[in-house]
Amino acid sequence: MLILDFEGYFQMRMATDPDPTDELRGVSGYTFAFAGEPDLDHKVHLQPDEPGVWQRDFGPGGGPKVGVTVTSAQRNGQDAPELVGGKIAFVDAQILEHNGLLVRNDYFIINPFRVTLTSEKTVMLDRVDYLNPADPNMPENDATSPMLQRRQATTFTSNSEEVAQATGLPNAANVTLIQNRLDRKGSLETLLASTPKKNAVKRAELESRIFQLGIVEQWWNLTQGTPGNRPIDRRAAQLALQLSGWNVDMNGAIAANRLGADDRYPWNISFWMGGWDGDAMCGYVSGTWTIPLKG
């Protein structure tokens, strides 16, 4: 058995509720393609060199950098250090719910789902999973409940300490999450101050991001709390929100198999996603790919 643990930041430049899920720039949600940036592509990118990735500047405070790698590997119970550092990709994947039409209550599915492991520019493993193996090209909107369940996350955890630990937050308390957004805002303000006036496009992007980062409480909730003491806004809350329970026995075609994997059996992959940073449009993924070996 080959066991690959992987983790790191991914990017998904997607529109957020109540924007429609095919929105290209962002209007009514809290994620946007700002001035000078390409349209939102709605795809999950685990590697920084994938087309569609757009990594923003964060100023002196820094921010997430896209890159998901193998952090530990075992082959039949023995360490396999040569595989550590290998790059995992979810090729063209999307995290979908079609605003409630496909699945409800934000129990997103991942689709399409094809996973690769690349080491030294060589694709070592590459397998796809089909929603419906009997009809690999079936549109996702035709999926039945059991088909959807195979691809869904199962559990939401707010203020997850596991997420906080993974992303380097001191803890998952609301006050920490709010402070994180305000720190990012401060960092961008520093960056803006050093951005020349002639760089109007960059300045416009930074000004919009600074405005968004200033929203850390539900200011519209006039019936709850007092100014400065209202419920936390989703922009901050999602920094420690965890969506876990993805567990897929990958059933489809194998395009690369350089590690002696047994193609007669499913390859299981399980992972969680969380720590969503709406300013970076990045989140954290952590999981395990378990692959049976021949012989």
Added chain:
Amino acid sequence: MKPEITTRADLIDALRTASELEHQLMVEYLFAVYSMRRYTWEGLDPVQLEWVRRWSSSITLIARQEMEHLGLALNLLSSIGGTPSFTRPNMPQRADYYGKAGIKLELTRGNLDTIKRFQRFEAPDRLTKKLRPEEPVSQSAARKWCHDKDKQTKSRTQLDSMMTQKADRSRAVAAKALTMGAPMLGFGWASVQELYEAIRSGFDYLASTMGERNLFVGKPSLQIFGGPGSPEQGSMDDLNQYEVDLIGVTGLASAQMAITMILEQGEGISVNASYLRWTHFCLFTGIRNDMEALKLGELAARPCVRNPMTVLYPDVEQSQVTPLTNPHTLQVSKIFNQSYELMLLMLLYLYSDNVKTQTEVNSFMDAAFFPLMTMFVRPLAEILTELPAFRNPRETSPDGMTNAGPGFELNGDVLLFPTLAATWDLFQERIDTIVVMYEELLRDGDPWIDLPNQRESGFERSRIWRRLEYMRSNMQRLASDWRARWLNIGITTQ
């Protein structure tokens, strides 16, 4: 003279007027925002587009809060035994339709003139008293109001107390008018603010004369609300997550709170100083300011005709209608109007006393109402503002406009199906009909491929065709889901 509210029937009438008005404002704001330019190929540079995007975000926020105000007005109505309604006149209407309030019902693109009109709709009374009909608010007075340093941070109790005192004064004036034989005909209020102050006064009066218990006879379960007191508070189903604050009305205190909130969010009456910049009036004042400074008052919006309609309704100002003549645009418009009406019907069902469990209510909201708004009504409206209004590509409206837009047309009253047993199937029929309309539209080629900027490398079809196909597929999913009684939904709870 302002009509006084002294009976339940008066209050129900005033609340129905309020909900109709909120619905109208929402539609006008949505038309304007969906007409605003989105892409660099539309003649704006990236910085200009960023400004337009910020304005669009603000206007969609305001429109969403008008939906919230509509919801609050319906909750207020339901709480005293009234029947929620989504009936509203088609556009356009004569300027005095709402009397001295000067709210002209018409659909106009999101340019500077429209923003000035919206700014006046949301203006506090103090700034509109001496204005002629349709005259814009003084921008310097508006800026002063929105940056009033004298406003101090006040507690909710202080704000409520101020509103009550204001309502008392309003009632005294109205009572005097009544003794003088003032008629109660038509829309007797000079502004939205005055209407809500009268409603608040009416609630106070009726609660004191007939007692709260006798006034609030509606079933709380028939209202739509989130946040505290809602069964879904804090969950993924809580409605209060999208910059709205929908509260349930169960007595005088919550009724007063709902009305105070509407006035705070709109005009900024007695608002806490920290909230002032978020009020609708100040948001529109800011947009007007920026549009004038950047000289983007005309460029911000696509060249959409005024009041684009698929048919001439007998009860509108027909001379101000722009009839759509492009056959494919007409087809898209009809799908839009059907989707909009279906959404209203579903919402009406949620306010009805038909047997529903909380799970059914949530499913209905998640599976039908929200996606209808975000995945169909909005994208169809956006597409319409890109499509030609006229059959002849060289034809323009008298003011030089070429593009269509969403007419938000209603074929009469929006009424719930009378038979509960058949309701489910009747909704199914409507959804299936819309699927067929999409299929017919997309069946014969791609009539939009030669419109500007519709070709993209790697795609055979136009951008518009592909977006419509995405919607067709999603509507098909909704239809099959409905048929399966929502069984194809995977995991819904943990």
